[in-house]
Amino acid sequence: MGSDSASHGSVVLGVDSSTQSTKVLAVDVETGEVLASGQARHTVSTGAGRETDPEVWWSALQSALGQTGEWAGRAEAISVGGQQHGLVVLDAQGRALRPAMLWNDVRSAPQAAALVDKYGAGHWAQRFGSVPGASFTVSKWAWLAEHEPAAAEAARAVRLPHDFLTERLSGAGVTDRGDVSGTGWWRSDTERYDEALLAEIGLAPELLPTVLGPGEQAGTVRDGLPLRAGALVAAGTGDNAAAALGLGLTPGRAALSLGTSGTVYAVSRQRPTDTSGVVAGFAAADGGWLPLACTLNCTLAVDKVAALLGREREDVEPGGSVAFLPFLDGERTPNLPYASGLLTGLRHDTTAGQVLQGAYDGAVYALLGALDQVLAVDGGAPSDEPLLVIGGGSRGVAWLETVRRLSGRAVQVPEAGELVALGAAVQAACTLTGEPASAIAARWGTTSGRVHAALPLDTPTLSRLASAMPLASA
Numbered sequence: 001m002g003s004d005s006a007s008h009g010s011v012v013l014g015v016d017s018s019t020q021s022t023k024v025l026a027v028d029v030e031t032g033e034v035l036a037s038g039q040a041r042h043t044v045s046t047g048a049g050r051e052t053d054p055e056v057w058w059s060a061l062q063s064a065l066g067q068t069g070e071w072a073g074r075a076e077a078i079s080v081g082g083q084q085h086g087l088v089v090l091d092a093q094g095r096a097l098r099p100a101m102l103w104n105d106v107r108s109a110p111q112a113a114a115l116v117d118k119y120g121a122g123h124w125a126q127r128f129g130s131v132p133g134a135s136f137t138v139s140k141w142a143w144l145a146e147h148e149p150a151a152a153e154a155a156r157a158v159r160l161p162h163d164f165l166t167e168r169l170s171g172a173g174v175t176d177r178g179d180v181s182g183t184g185w186w187r188s189d190t191e192r193y194d195e196a197l198l199a200e201i202g203l204a205p206e207l208l209p210t211v212l213g214p215g216e217q218a219g220t221v222r223d224g225l226p227l228r229a230g231a232l233v234a235a236g237t238g239d240n241a242a243a244a245l246g247l248g249l250t251p252g253r254a255a256l257s258l259g260t261s262g263t264v265y266a267v268s269r270q271r272p273t274d275t276s277g278v279v280a281g282f283a284a285a286d287g288g289w290l291p292l293a294c295t296l297n298c299t300l301a302v303d304k305v306a307a308l309l310g311r312e313r314e315d316v317e318p319g320g321s322v323a324f325l326p327f328l329d330g331e332r333t334p335n336l337p338y339a340s341g342l343l344t345g346l347r348h349d350t351t352a353g354q355v356l357q358g359a360y361d362g363a364v365y366a367l368l369g370a371l372d373q374v375l376a377v378d379g380g381a382p383s384d385e386p387l388l389v390i391g392g393g394s395r396g397v398a399w400l401e402t403v404r405r406l407s408g409r410a411v412q413v414p415e416a417g418e419l420v421a422l423g424a425a426v427q428a429a430c431t432l433t434g435e436p437a438s439a440i441a442a443r444w445g446t447t448s449g450r451v452h453a454a455l456p457l458d459t460p461t462l463s464r465l466a467s468a469m470p471l472a473s474a
């Protein structure tokens with residue numbers, strides 16, 4: 001995809017290195033026009049764990065940058081938004097000692113439970129803002145130390161996915177407060193690494209990246225890359241924090257992302273401290289907080305059910321009596337890492353389309369259950385603006401209808417399709433111009449898009465799902 005270069009001023013690159021692929025946007029700083037884009041897929045292991053070789057991300061980034069043509073070499077700044085929580089362990093040369101364990105790898109559930117038992121949920125919530133589950137990096141490190149002690153001992157650097165790519169671009173071992181807040185070893189009350197915890201889990205603090213504050217930059221691009229010499233490398237951040245920047249979220253307005261993960265989040269002036277573990281107390285990339293709830297089973301789970309039924313993903317049918325909790329990967333919200341998919345209420349007259357609709361309903365129900373808790377963190381009045389819906393699933397009619405029916409809310413789907421990459425571009429533009437992210441997002445009109453009116457709340461379906469939920473934890 002391309003656009004004529006002669007008439008454009010400053011250009012920045014925004015990167016989304018998420019679970020399934022890397023996407024890159026080249027964006028005009030003044031107007032927000034997307035001048036070119038690129039995308040390259042990742043491979044994720046199947047079976048007991050979920051792993052990707054970090055070199056796959058690096059190759060995908062180079063491929064996606066290449067697809068932007070001349071813009072990669074013209075852009076004046078670049079920023080990477082990346083999937084959160086993943087554990088990247090590197091040797092002294094910056095090479096991965098093993099594949100990265102991803103956010104949706106639930107092998108670390110016993111280690112997460114042991115960490116919560118040891119210190120108590122209140123301790124975690126008060127100090128770190130989150131009660132760690134299997135997704136959190138601290139649980140993954142504990143798994144590694146237990147199951148692969150040689151790899152843990154050999155580690156000379158420990159990074160998150162976006163840190164790894166930022167370091168490949170700039171040579172700087174840095175992270176940002178948004179992404180580090182999902183590790184479980186960064187205190188949200190003091191905004192520092194917890195050295196006592198690190199000592200307890202056998203992780204030397206010098207292996208960790210320096211945490212950059214809002215607006216700080218990682219450096220400039222290294223020599224030898226097909227990027228403009230001297231181009232700025234922004235701090236980067238986690239993918240959800242990047243999307244929050246891209247949307248210019250203000251307190252009271254929630255976003256719901258339908259991708260590999262389902263997420264629901266809002267920005268908050270109050271620091272989250274939820275002891276139930278439903279709301280993760282992430283930091284926002286530009287200061288403030290980003291309470292968020294995340295499910296493991298969203299678009300991939302529903303696509304899997306469609307494939308099993310031999311139907312296209314839009315071939316849903318209304319009605320019927322099923323309740324389907326599509327927890328194919330275990331689940332994080334609610335915290336049921338050992339759960340599997342559960343289908344109840346089948347009758348002779350149940351149709352395949354109703355079963356597929358049931359999978360959408362179950363995926364959305366798990367996510368929407370946390371929306372009010374996320375919005376409550378700020379304490380202000382929730383906005384009456386429509387719920388912003390983003391991520392690959394926002395392109396699907398069945399997804400949007402399901403969110404409308406089960407939330408009873410109007411939804412707005414931004415025309416800009418790639419809000420994580422666009423948010424990273426916003427951060428790159430902030431680094432370049434010194435403007436606040438909110439001003440750039442507003443100028444670019446990132447939320448503009450079709451509003452779908454609210455539908456009446458589908459209470460029979462909500463009741464069936466509420467009755468099925470205890471069965472999933474049995």
Ligand SMILES: Nc1ncnc2c1ncn2[C@@H]1O[C@H](COP(=O)(O)OP(=O)(O)O)[C@@H](O)[C@H]1O
Nearest residue numbers: 018019020021259260299300391392393395396
């Ligand atoms: N037109 C569409 N309708 C419904 N779902 C879609 C459509 N296009 C893509 N998707 C879904 O989007 C998902 C990828 O979303 P994305 O947000 O890019 O994921 P991630 O950021 O986790 O890599 C795929 O799993 C697919 O199911």
Ligand SMILES: O=C(CO)[C@@H](O)[C@H](O)COP(=O)(O)O
Nearest residue numbers: 018019083084103259260261
């Ligand atoms: O773990 C979380 C949030 O806590 C996930 O949202 C990951 O950040 C992966 O995101 P996607 O690849 O689904 O965008």
